[in-house]
Amino acid sequence: MREKLAKKTQAVEALQFMKQILERIAPVNPVDLQKLLNKFEVVQVPKNEIIINEGEIADSFYCIYKGIVRIYYYKDGKAVIERFEKENGFFGGNFTHLTKKPGIHVYETLEPSILLRMKFADLEELCAISHDIEHLYRITIGLFHNNFVDRIYTFKALSTEKRYHEFIRQYGDIINRISMRNVANYLGMSSETLSRIRAKYDKFPDDHQTEK
Numbered sequence: 001m002r003e004k005l006a007k008k009t010q011a012v013e014a015l016q017f018m019k020q021i022l023e024r025i026a027p028v029n030p031v032d033l034q035k036l037l038n039k040f041e042v043v044q045v046p047k048n049e050i051i052i053n054e055g056e057i058a059d060s061f062y063c064i065y066k067g068i069v070r071i072y073y074y075k076d077g078k079a080v081i082e083r084f085e086k087e088n089g090f091f092g093g094n095f096t097h098l099t100k101k102p103g104i105h106v107y108e109t110l111e112p113s114i115l116l117r118m119k120f121a122d123l124e125e126l127c128a129i130s131h132d133i134e135h136l137y138r139i140t141i142g143l144f145h146n147n148f149v150d151r152i153y154t155f156k157a158l159s160t161e162k163r164y165h166e167f168i169r170q171y172g173d174i175i176n177r178i179s180m181r182n183v184a185n186y187l188g189m190s191s192e193t194l195s196r197i198r199a200k201y202d203k204f205p206d207d208h209q210t211e212k
Contacts, residue, residue, distance in 0.1 A: 010114065011042040014065040018116050021063065021088060026139045028132040036133055039122040045113045052107040057100060058093025060119050067113020068177055072185075073104045081186040083151065084110075086174050090144060092120070111177060156188075163187050164197045 015037055022028065028036065045051065045067070052058050054073065062069075064087050071091065072081045082105065085091050096103040097120045127134040155166060167187060168175070175183070184194045 007044075014042045014114060014116055015040060017065055018063060022136065025143070026132075026136045028130075028136055032126070032130040032132050035130070036123075036126055036136075039126065040116045040118050043115050043117050045109050045115055047109055047111050047113075049109045050106060051109065051115075052091075052093050052103065052105070054104055054106050055102045056093070057096045057102055059097065059121070060117050061090060061092030061097075061123070063116045064089045064091075065114040065116055067115070068110040068174060069107055069113065070110055070182060071105050071107055073106065079106075079185070081182060083148075084171060084174070084178065084186065086171070090140070110179075110182070160187070160189050160193060161197055161200075163189075164194070164201065168201070 018040055019033065019037055022033065022036070040063075042065070051062065051069065064085055066087060069085045069089070069091060070081055071083050071085065072079045074080070091107055093103050093107075094105055123133075123137065127137055151170070155163060158166060164187060167183065171178070180191060180194060184191045187194060189197075
């Protein structure tokens with residue numbers, strides 16, 4: 001009984017969290033916003049659980065209430081981490097619901113996570129009857145695409161040290177929740193190189209904070 005009540009309270013808090021995120025993106029009239037929130041399902045996912053697998057066309061998108069998800073693909077049989085998503089982050093199969101082509105990415109939790117999930121079909125139905133929701137969706141897609149392109153392509157052009165500095169800027173609040181093996185993979189460097197850069201960064205952190 002107590003566990004059931006705790007889960008219900010957690011679900012209410014997660015939906016309130018979702019409401020605050022959506023309200024920051026674009027204004028939606030209260031009636032339509034509630035319709036949108038009613039379509040979200042709060043799901044608890046264990047550590048190392050694959051949420052979306054390669055070869056799948058995603059039928060839902062997610063927002064992370066608690067937890068971390070790593071997004072990776074395979075190249076020459078080896079996993080290559082493309083990015084991490086943390087609290088407040090959205091993911092949904094890199095637009096496979098629009099292209100209708102199987103995705104190449106794997107979405108996997110790095111720790112026990114609480115996610116808000118909505119089916120794309122439900123979202124499309126709401127977009128068809130609500131201009132506010134359709135506008136919100138377009139803005140969200142645009143923000144994700146611009147951030148994604150900027151983060152991926154700008155990041156690859158950086159030197160190894162600057163990639164680490166950018167990683168700290170983006171993910172410094174969760175670095176202690178990600179294994180160094182995963183960090184090195186994401187940065188495209190060996191564990192030894194990462195250790196050397198970290199030692200230098202930890203010794204002179206103020207020097208790097210002022211870098212542009």
